[in-house]
Amino acid sequence: MRVPLAVPNLDGREAEYLQECIRSTFVSTAGPFVSRFEEQIAELSGTERASVTCSGTVALQMALEGLGVGSGELVMVPSLTFIATPNSVRHSGADVWLVDCTADDWTIDLGLAREAIESETEPHPDGRLHRPTGKVLRAIMPVMIMGASLDFDGVVSLAAEYGLKTVVDAAAAIGATGAGGRPLGATGVDAVCYSFNGNKTVTSGGGGAVASLDSDLVGRINHLVTTGRLGPAYDHDVVAYNFRMTNVEAAIGVAQIERLPAFLRRKREVYDRYGEVAARHPHLSGFPTPTVGTSVHWFSGLVYTGPDDALSERFRSFMVERGVDLRPFWKPIHLQLPYRDAIATPMPVTEQLWDRIFPLPCSTGITDDELDYVVAHATEFWDRHDGSSDD
Numbered sequence: 499m500r501v502p503l504a505v506p507n508l509d510g511r512e513a514e515y516l517q518e519c520i521r522s523t524f525v526s527t528a529g530p531f532v533s534r535f536e537e538q539i540a541e542l543s544g545t546e547r548a549s550v551t552c553s554g555t556v557a558l559q560m561a562l563e564g565l566g567v568g569s570g571e572l573v574m575v576p577s578l579t580f581i582a583t584p585n586s587v588r589h590s591g592a593d594v595w596l597v598d599c600t601a602d603d604w605t606i607d608l609g610l611a612r613e614a615i616e617s618e619t620e621p622h623p624d625g626r627l628h629r630p631t632g633k634v635l636r637a638i639m640p641v642m643i644m645g646a647s648l649d650f651d652g653v654v655s656l657a658a659e660y661g662l663k664t665v666v667d668a669a670a671a672i673g674a675t676g677a678g679g680r681p682l683g684a685t686g687v688d689a690v691c692y693s694f695n696g697n698k699t700v701t702s703g704g705g706g707a708v709a710s711l712d713s714d715l716v717g718r719i720n721h722l723v724t725t726g727r728l729g730p731a732y733d734h735d736v737v738a739y740n741f742r743m744t745n746v747e748a749a750i751g752v753a754q755i756e757r758l759p760a761f762l763r764r765k766r767e768v769y770d771r772y773g774e775v776a777a778r779h780p781h782l783s784g785f786p787t788p789t790v791g792t793s794v795h796w797f798s799g800l801v802y803t804g805p806d807d808a809l810s811e812r813f814r815s816f817m818v819e820r821g822v823d824l825r826p827f828w829k830p831i832h833l834q835l836p837y838r839d840a841i842a843t844p845m846p847v848t849e850q851l852w853d854r855i856f857p858l859p860c861s862t863g864i865t866d867d868e869l870d871y872v873v874a875h876a877t878e879f880w881d882r883h884d885g886s887s888d889d
């Protein structure tokens with residue numbers, strides 16, 4: 499049996515809506531599905547408006563640029579993330595300040611961020627002046643890792659204290675909520691950015707979106723992604739981009755959102771199954787559950803917490819030999835070539851953690867047989883290597 503990590507689930511009205519694009523000739527960057535997708539995203543985010551883009555990376559970049567962040571400035575980003583997060587900062591012209599994560603929920607360590615700000619910056623009209631580089635810290639970009647909520651109140655109060663903008667990388671977190679069930683756009687942050695890449699729970703083939711309670715910001719972003727055009731005549735007021743999503747992509751996205759509740763139910767079941775495997779073994783745990791708000795469990799799997807570093811690679815080989823698509827997890831950003839010289843806090847938690855994270859197959863279309871197969875082999879390996887008393 500071969501079990502992939504995460505593949506799109508396209509059994510809804512995707513094909514029907516794609517036919518509609520072709521019949522109507524609306525296959526490009528305008529069309530009814532674009533508006534409908536934006537409305538669905540805004541509704542799920544608790545905002546008036548959302549603007550779709552051609553990728554999640556671009557959504558993050560546009561949120562920063564829409565907030566006026568750019569050259570000569572800094573954005574705080576966790577090191578435990580996919581490289582798109584810091585890339586979006588660099589694309590905006592700004593630079594990253596990498597921060598370690600917490601051991602509890604794997605999100606940016608706000609206490610450490612505060613310490614770093616206190617010791618290396620001083621007040622500045624636009625944020626905080628980073629004394630060693632002369633750059634101005636303008637924003638913080640927390641990541642909703644695995645689609646899990648984070649301490650939004652903590653982020654918002656830190657940002658308010660130091661005059662920073664807040665852009666959330668919610669790439670795989672559509673449908674998650676903050677404290678008290680608040681939708682992500684209503685958590686007090688400036689902007690929430692999603693990705694609809696093929697491995698996310700909701701895909702549009704490729705794509706992204708920015709949602710914000712600040713409708714003017716969404717308007718500015720919409721202007722930036724549509725070549726900065728002022729009206730039907732070819733008047734443009736800014737050097738902008740062609741970063742729009744097409745109606746074809748949005749058609750897939752609309753069909754996907756219609757099935758979001760079922761997708762999230764299946765993700766939860768998968769998460770629970772891997773949690774059961776973890777519970778059998780003293781040195782395994784599942785992926786963290788957020789202390790506030792909810793997770794959509796985009797990825798779930800196992801984490802090894804024991805003493806034998808060599809077991810990570812052995813577990814991966816064991817599963818791959820049995821057809822399970824188990825890959826290394828994201829290599830942290832401070833270890834990546836383009837970011838080796840970036841400003842960074844010490845990284846003890848990220849360095850200890852990242853190679854011990856095992857994302858296991860979690861497609862929303864995964865069958866019970868496939869899930870049983872993955873669970874059986876994972877259990878077999880850890881029974882043999884982690885001192886379980888079960889056999």
Ligand SMILES: *Cc1c(COP(=O)(O)O)cnc(C)c1O
Nearest residue numbers: 553554555580582583669693695
């Ligand atoms: C997928 C992802 C992105 C990037 O989205 P793309 O649509 O692939 O550009 C950014 N951040 C995180 C955490 C992601 O998982």
